[in-house]
Amino acid sequence: MKHTLSVLVENRPGVLTRIAGLFARRGFNINSLAVGETEDPEVSRMTIVVDGEDERIIEQVTKQLNKLVDVIKLNDITQDEFVDRELIMIKVCCDSSNRAEIIQIVDIFRARIVDMGRNTVIIEATGDGGKVSAIETSLKPFGIKELVRTGKVALVRGAKNRHNE
Amino acid sequence: MASTITGAQALVKILEAEGVKQVFGYPGGAVLPIYDALLDSEIEHVLVRHEQGSVHMANGYARTSGQVGVCMATSGPGATNLVTGIATAYMDSVPVVIITGQVATSMVGTDAFQEVDITGITIPITKHNYLVKETKDIPRIMKEAFHIARSGRPGPVLVDIPKDVASDICIAEPSDKVELRGYKPNYKGHPQQIERALKMINQSQKPVIYVGGGVINSRATEQLLEFAEKAQIPVTTTLMGLGSFPENHKLSLRMLGLHGTPFANYAVTQADLLIGLGVRFDDRVTGAIEKFAPQAKIIHIDIDPAEIGKNVGVDVPIVGDLRLVLIDLISKLEPQEHSEWLEQIRRWKAEHPLQYGQGGKLRPQYVMEKLGELTNHNALVTSDVGQHQMWAAQYYAFERPRGFLTSGGLGTMGYGFPAAIGAQMADRDALVVAVTGDGSFQMAMQEMGTAVEQDLPIKIMLFNNNCLALVRQLQHFYCDKRYTAVNFTGNPDFAKFAECYNAVGLKIETPEQVEPVLKEALNNGKLTIIEVKISEEELVLPMVPNARGLDEMVEFPYGEE
Incomplete structure (x- = not known):
């Protein structure tokens, strides 16, 4: 676990x-x-x-x-209610033939395109580990040139804070 | 004073305020400003012969006095020479503050001459360490260093001070308060856990108390005696715990573990309750962990929560200062008897005593026994590491806390003699005996010069078999007697070595010489080496072989049963 x-x-x-x-x-x-x-x-x-x-x-x-x-x-905080996020940036091969399809995937995951080159795009997505892995899997068929992923950050939900938790 | 003193002077003021009497050290370029400031202080500087000696001396000083020991070295090789000694102090929870010089801040990170990242190197072997970057931080950091070293579970703290930081003007006033939000040791045991422990003690038929160095650190030896007597529970100690409970007491099982007594090892194996006080269930104590105290419930009391549950599962954990927890336990404990259990232990003691063959040869065990007798089991004994260490542990019969200083956790050869120097500096009136071997002594014998300079009448009892015989013993048992790299054919005449330092050199070669020569040495008031010539074939027994349980020990050498 x-x-x-x-x-x-x-x-x-x-x-x-x-x-x-x-x-x-x-x-x-x-x-x-x-x-x-x-x-x-x-x-x-x-x-x-x-x-x-x-x-x-x-x-x-x-x-x-x-x-x-x-x-x-x-x-x-494993047993607590918490919000967690990871951020991923993926550079994917992209040309006119598949651009529309990639943009559609980006929309579905509520991700963003943050750079567009002649043959590549960089996509940025945040979410929990599952979502981030899912977008990576979905983009794999187009050819991932480079990828970077942060570790998880998390905060406990509700009124708890570092002074009273 | 605020604007007129340097960082180094501020540092010396903190040392004075902390009650430091002696600093063990070795100078060098990067630490010059601190040495310069020390010259104007009442604090005595003890010049050593090798930096490693300085940290062992600070260790011996701390363990004898109960105060923080202080040592000092320059940057680079000066600092790296301390590493073994720092690790030694860390493993044995000894409060030592180590001050190292560092190259100037403008040079840090450039591979400058005599630059080494000593804070990086010592992270795993210090309780905490500091690289001081600004002069104004010196007073605060030094206060924190002493506080961290001595409180909670004690340990070494290193403060690395670049040359310019030490020589710049210090604008900070020293404050009396230490504020560390990430460091708050817990001293008071949880009342509910104490209740649970009492219940378990009341229900137990075959309890054993298992005591380590923590009892000595927390000054709880009186409480331990009271607790054991009131509850009528036998007491066994680790190597580090020797002296915390008088070994001639009828409840004493003496030392347990790898080379422990048969009766201690049997008692622990049969016990239905084990009360661990300031111990860490080290592998030298437990043998094969799955066979350790298999029937026992375990109460573990320690100031360091991380030790609880680390090596064995624990039924009742109590985090706190042993002295306070024992006072709580004693006040609520009903007096008890365990006559059947104590009778069983009496039988084990009668049937399986510590023993060795007599037969006319000079036996090291006999020499240690005699030393115990002649010094009333009350001398301040230090040891190195090897067979002699185990014979000292088994046969001296320690009667007082802080009476045995040895490198228990790290097993550092070359510890005993410098530790004896530190011990004698802390207690000038004590009879200090450094028990050593020809291997260990040659790792530290340059400190003879330090002992002569300080006029210390230490007795160095050197068991000489021209052999690293504990390693030889391992080869005997585990390498099919293929002995290799254990014989010293170039040893000096150690008695003559003593004489060339204007110290006294004596020899013991026969059993008849033991008593008269020891008496002469113990009463001459001078630095003395007593070379005891023994056979390399001696074995330390009993011994629990690898991967065996404590009750599966070898008691006799083959052929002597």
Whole structure:
């Protein structure tokens, strides 16, 4: 089962190294990691997706992360109601023969075309992991030249925030 | 003071405010400003012979005094030479603050002369570390470093200070408060879990208390004694826990694990309840984990939540300071008896004592036993790593906390002698004995110069078999006696080596010499090497073979049964 950890950390150089290093040396697998500043410029939020079949491994991951002095707060939000998003950009081969079809797919997924070249287009889409994977699959037959995908970011729904959660 | 002092001077002021008496170190270019500032302080600088010695000394100082030990080195090789010692302190939860010089900020990242990313290198082996980028941060960071090192589960904290950061003017006032929103150790045990633990203790017929170094760190040895006596529960200790419970006490099972006593290992295997206090269920203790205490419910009390449930499943976890948790437990505990269980343990002790053949040869076990007797089991003993370490653990019979300093977690050869120097610096009146071997001692013997300079009357008991005999023992059991790379044919005469430092060199070669030579050494008031010549064929027994349970130990050498 994949676990989603929402981690507030000090926004300082080296914090990412501490966290990534911890995962590497203790043999935990990171599925994805996204990090950015929060409303408080001294704090960053990391959304870490961890593969953990064994609950004991997840427990160790969270305990070890909590031990880091730079980790301010950690929540395993897997069981909570949360909104999560990933962003994908896909460069697809495109000419006059299939342009219409591609645009139709883009519309269906409520994605956007953000660049158009002579033989390619770049499509941007956001959504949860399932949607993002689905658009990738749908565009594959046209020939994907390049692709980039962020890790998942997530926020718990409702009134909870980092001061009272 | 605000605008007139340098970062280095601000740093020294914090050291003074933290009560630091000694700094163990080795100078160099990048750390010059800090050495310069230290010159104007009352703090004594102990000049070592190799940076690794400085961190082991700070470790020995900390473990003896219960205060934070401090060491210092320059950038680059000075810093990297500390790495083994930092890892040693980390594994054994020893509070040490390590200060390293760094190349100037304008040079950082350019592969400058003697530049190394020591904060990067030491992330996995420090509790926390800092690269100080601005002079104004020095007072805050130094305060935090001491706070982190000594609170919660103690550990080493490294502060890396670029040369210009140390020499610039420091405009920050030191504050008394430390504010770390991501670091708040929990000291008080959860009352509900304590209730559950009490219930489990009341229901148990065959309980065992299993004690580690955490009891010493939390100064809970008195509470441990009270708890064990009130509940009439036998106590076994790990290597790090030796001395936390008097080994001559009738409830003592002495050390458990790989080279533990048969009665400790049997008791743990048969127990229906195991109460782990400040331990981490290390592989040297558990043997094959699936065979460890198979019938026991487990109560685990530790200040570090990450240790609970890491290696074994736990029935009652209690996160907190052992001293406080034990006080809670004792106050609510009804006095108990476990006479049947204690009778069983008495039988095990009678039938399976620690033993070795006598037969006229000089036996290291006998020497350690004698040392225990002659020092009332009360000396401050340090050890290196090897067979001698295990004989010290098995045969000295420790009676007091902080009486045995050894590298338990990392198993660092070359630890014992510098640790003894740190220990003796912390307690000038103590009788300090560094138990070592010819292998380990040669990893640290350059510190003889430091011991002479500081006028320390340490007794170095050096078991010499011209062999790395614990490795030889592994080859004996696991490599079909194909011995390789274990014999030293170029060893010096260690007694003469002592003499060339104007120290005393003595030798023990027969059983008859043991008592008189030890007495001479213990009473001469001088730095002394006692070279004890033993056979390379000695084995450390009992021994739990790889992948076996604790009750499947080998008790006797083949042919001696």
